[in-house]
Amino acid sequence: MELKISSTESEVLENLAAFFAEAAQKAIADHGRFSVALSGGSSPKKLHELLVSKYADKIDWDKVYFFFGDERDVPLDDAQSNYLMAKQTLLDPLGIDPEHVFPVQTALGADKAAQAYTESIATYFNGHSAAFDLIILGLGDNSHTASLFPYTPVLQEESAAVEALYIDEVKMNRITFTAPLINIAHNIAFLVYGKGKAEAVKHILEDERNIELYPAQLIKPTNNGKLLWFLDAAAASALSNK
Numbered sequence: 592m593e594l595k596i597s598s599t600e601s602e603v604l605e606n607l608a609a610f611f612a613e614a615a616q617k618a619i620a621d622h623g624r625f626s627v628a629l630s631g632g633s634s635p636k637k638l639h640e641l642l643v644s645k646y647a648d649k650i651d652w653d654k655v656y657f658f659f660g661d662e663r664d665v666p667l668d669d670a671q672s673n674y675l676m677a678k679q680t681l682l683d684p685l686g687i688d689p690e691h692v693f694p695v696q697t698a699l700g701a702d703k704a705a706q707a708y709t710e711s712i713a714t715y716f717n718g719h720s721a722a723f724d725l726i727i728l729g730l731g732d733n734s735h736t737a738s739l740f741p742y743t744p745v746l747q748e749e750s751a752a753v754e755a756l757y758i759d760e761v762k763m764n765r766i767t768f769t770a771p772l773i774n775i776a777h778n779i780a781f782l783v784y785g786k787g788k789a790e791a792v793k794h795i796l797e798d799e800r801n802i803e804l805y806p807a808q809l810i811k812p813t814n815n816g817k818l819l820w821f822l823d824a825a826a827a828s829a830l831s832n833k
């Protein structure tokens with residue numbers, strides 16, 4: 592695991608954008624395409640905007656394939672949709688071919704959408720191990736990541752790739768990558784900035800293992816992948832070993 596602590600939010604975003612570009616270039620050179628699972632929430636918006644403003648002509652975007660680490664069980668044109676946020680801040684501005692974007696088909700209903708997403712991922716990886724080239728994750732102030740929330744059954748999932756479940760904390764169904772799917776990725780990058788995340792970062796990185804309370808502790812590469820934490824000083828401020 593690698594901590595990349597920057598003094599400011601903009602430096603964190605610059606670092607992750609540069610890592611994204613490097614990972615994309617390596618994957619495209621190695622196997623002709625780059626599979627990335629985007630994070631939801633608000634933190635990634637500025638990363639997307641930076642990729643558009645600075646990397647539009649530095650990455651072969653036509654060889655990038657976009658998935659979503661989790662999705663809210665809402666229509667894809669709903670303001671809460673992670674797909675809609677990515678469409679508005681990244682996919683449309685870059686003119687990404689919709690054929691290269693895999694939204695969670697929430698119109699099917701949560702359970703069927705999770706099943707369909709599992710099949711889409713298997714088809715993309717053509718029966719091989721679903722090892723994404725990059726999975727970007729956020730961190731909630733309650734230590735959840737993707738839609739792996741505290742005290743939910745999905746935390747115990749050891750084989751399924753995608754699960755749908757009702758999350759009482761947010762009063763909605765979510766569809767989420769499971770920890771086993773995230774952990775086989777070649778690169779896993781947390782993007783966490785702001786003081787409000789400092790306690791959660793400390794829980795995940797320094798407190799005793801308690802995955803029910805701190806689900807993001809589940810995230811550990813199992814396929815020789817890289818785990819990187821892109822943090823600003825504020826989000827890292829509660830760490831004793833920086």
Ligand SMILES: O=C(O)[C@H](O)[C@@H](O)[C@H](O)[C@H](O)COP(=O)(O)O
Nearest residue numbers: 631632633634729730731736737
């Ligand atoms: O669908 C979601 O909301 C995300 O996948 C979720 O895991 C998010 O990354 C964290 O809640 C942090 O969200 P913020 O970046 O908005 O703080």
